[in-house]
Amino acid sequence: MACKVQKRISLRRKLHILRVLINSNHASRTSTAKSTLLQVYKLKFALETIKREYENLLATRRECTSRLNHVKENKDVKVEKISDGTFVVRITCEEKGSDKLVAILEAFEEMSMNVEQARVSCENGFSLEAIAVAEDKTIEVRDVTEALLKAIG
Incomplete structure (x- = not known):
């Protein structure tokens, strides 16, 4: 119990x-x-x-x-304005084997820019350093950067 x-x-x-x-x-x-x-x-x-x-x-x-990571690794575009209408452009991409140079030169042509001096390397990806002069002196750094990103993207 x-x-x-x-x-x-x-x-x-x-x-x-x-x-x-x-x-x-x-x-x-x-x-x-x-x-x-x-x-x-x-x-x-x-x-x-x-x-x-x-x-x-x-x-x-x-x-x-x-x-x-894709954006960071893929492309890097730096544009500096030296004087009115003159720019120093530095582009680096880690991708190999694409026609980036042709696209970049076409972008310069569309913006009415002449490349005075350029150095291109395809050793570790693609890199370009160029001095470009614009016929239109009112082009801004932002416009050049956007056009180049569009060209290589």
Whole structure:
């Protein structure tokens, strides 16, 4: 008989702890069990939602990192204005085997710029250093940079 009383006391203690954990005021065991089961399903759903959001964030991070690496590694265009209409252009690209020189010269031609001096290297990718003079003295550095990026992109 004492064993049954101890089991009943132990069960009541466990039910009381369970009610406190799930914030339930139900007196019966079945309603407490139902509340507990409902709470477990809610937590499981919340965990699945958090996992999905985490995976989406990781995918977004990977995509952004790959785009940044692609942009950073791929091309570097620096244009400096020496005087009115005269520019020093430095272009470096890590890609090999493409017709970048032709595209760059066509971009200069479209902007009505004459290349006075140029140095081209294809040793470690593509690099060009040139002095270009524009017929139109109002061309800005930003315009030249955008046109060259468009040409090599």
